[in-house]
Amino acid sequence: MNGYIARRGFAMVPTLFGIVTLVFLMIRLIPGDPAAAVGGEGLGEEALAALRERLGVNGSIPGQYATYLADLVRFDLGKSIHTGLPVTELISDALPVTVAVALLSVVMGTLIAVPVGAVAAYARSKGKVAADQGLTGFAMGVDTMPPFWVALVLILVFSLHLKWFPVSGPIEWTDPVAATKRLFLPVVVLGVAQVASVARVTRTAVLDALQDDYVRTARALGTPETVVLFKHALRNSALPVVTITGLSVGRLLGGTVIIENIFSIPGMGTALVQGINSRDYPIVQGVILVFALLFILVNFATDLVYTRVDPRVRFG
């Protein structure tokens, strides 16, 4: 196992280099002078030169790349052009918020999707087609609702009319109740967005499992149906569910960009939009880099989880 982790970790290095290089090239591929594109307000030559230096776009490209890598090794992602704030500081403030929202969304989405998929499969296996179609239809229906629309509906119902949850204000971790109320609606929006794909995969996997011999054996031994479904069939269907959940994290990171803006959450998505709108490339570069790293790490973690959920999986 440790050997696998080491090999997988080593295999990530080229991927990381690829990402770092793409992010590095992002700003250099702007037509013309990147500093002029960023400055945008008719800066004089002196100011442009200063901005080029600040952006790290002065000197030769290989030289710039070497400096960029050296800075990265020191976790120096540069400073925001508009605020002068170190990007690492900005990200260290925003990342916990986004990670919290993302993780809670995954948990919520999985808690809804897996039972829905499992019960739909069970209904199908028992010939209750209507129940299966109803649950599958529910999942499909949820899938057709764009997250931004769900967000606005939830705001309308739970915030504007019922006044249960706030839609603004800072997130104070020192006040867990307030923080939970503040994050509840965005977590629901992002969680619901994952329900359809996870439920569908769960349904298919459980349906296959329910036709396996060990299920027939368990039933023959008089095992209760709930145990058959949730212990035997579902457990043996976990591999594809874990895979789809891991993959959905990538989609979810994209979703935070919209949802964080709607709910005024100071996370990575908000920082990214702010960076793009103000053409603050160090912020854009930093956030994209961290998003990409997160995605790689989640996939890596998903691979490791395989060994926990299915003992047959062995990494040589």
Next chain:
Amino acid sequence: MMFVRDLSRRKFLKATGGAGAVAGLSAIGAACGSDDDDDATGTGTTEASATRPGVSSTQDAGAVKLAANQTLVVRQYDEPGGFDPATLFRIETENIAFNVYSGLTSFDPLTGSPIPDLAESWTISPDGKTYTFKLVENAMWHQDFGKFTSKDVKYSYERVLNPATNSTYRAEFNNVASIETPNEYTVVINLKTPDQNFLYQVGNYHQGQVVKQEAIEKYGDQYARNPVGTGPFAFKEWVANSHMVLEGHAGYFKGAPTLKSIRFNLIKDTAAAETALSNKEVEVAMSIGRNTEIIDRLAKDGRYVLHKSEDYANNIWIFNPDYKPLADPRVRQAFGYGQDMDGIAKQIAPHTQKVAHSILPPFMPVYSESLKYTYDPGKAKELLKAAGYGDGFTVKQILTSTTGASEDLLIRQAQLLDVGIKLEFELMETAIWNKRRNGGDYELTARLYPAVNPDTLLFGYLHPDNIVPKGLNGSKYNNPALTQKLEAARAEPDVEKRKALYADVQKIAHEEAAYMPYATNTVYWAAYPWVKNLVIDKLAVVNWFPVQIEEHA
């Protein structure tokens, strides 16, 4: 029931006891404005009655029964870029900076005229070239940076002038020859040429805001996130993309503000902002009414007071004469006669637009209407024909993709097409749009530029020294007769003569259609009625010093 507070100047002055009046102040002019095409400025609305500048008498007399909790939560609609006066811009930033810093002067919220701030009085030499400011002696810096003195003024303004600072507003002080500090509480500023509007340039706005050298040096490149001023509120906290907190400055030289603190919560989405206001998560929603639907909805909701900022600036079309058809004044005039500006304003944006008849907004004392372009498609066609474009021509306007082509602009496009002007739109990212506008790279573009100083607009738009890319003169207008009048107006000490000169300037510019003003702009803020003394000034900035929270259920 709709509460739109729109106080008349007479009523305001009666209420304020003439607090804003400054003896000997005859300036008609000048304070810079930040180009702000998305946002708002405006005239105010208030119930304030003051016995000293910015302080309501009700505050002194206790007429308002104050709430025990004087912490105000305000919706901020966009993330500020930083608070260094040398470089700060945009209204969301200026609203914070105005309350953290002070200038030698400040601005009357209703007229925009300069009033005392850190300078309690001043004298202007007969030749209009020397300004001597007598400073207050009890101003203290935030964060224990000590007493404010004349040295701070000299440092601040010379810092703006220093090329190393890269100040966006360096040109505002181009006319400054030297700054002297004969003692701790006197500043003498010598100008190269007479400027009757100089008081605006040392106001509590951008380059006029006074900073502390030790604070600048202490915070270095993080200063913009840690501003230190002498204003009524000290900057306490800024969590990026979340919120900012200002704290009442007990040592403020006009007295401690009633509000203990102000929290600005960032809520970009308008729907979320309306919900936050409804839930009382915020008590004031900055710049919330941007279209008729929202304004109508808020107006029908009897819980709020709508504060409006009316006709604070004009939308103008800018013609690049390098594009041949636009070099002919008759073609430019056809833009005025070829669209129903009045009808569009009334039908499409009745709450936020009126027809504009000058480069200057109507609140300025020197505003004048010499010519009104009324809808006359026949005349527009005749003008085009006389100019040699009887078969029409095509012109491209550059726009930001952030807003795209607004509904009113699409109607203007359709009406102009009827007379033979085929208006096309080229959309681009805002930064590129700004770069192209500032660089003169367009056939047709537009601007909305808030200012309280007529010189900011007239010199900016019409003086040949400011032809793009050096300045705002995007139509590359250069009329020696008009230039002479502009320069004479700036130097003219007699108010009436100056007004007459400015009227001539506006008349010439409008008749020649150097630019085509087509609509004024108004913006709305919503607040609960217990937030007292809220006044939005001519630059869309609120002075939070006199604001109080009344006891409420």
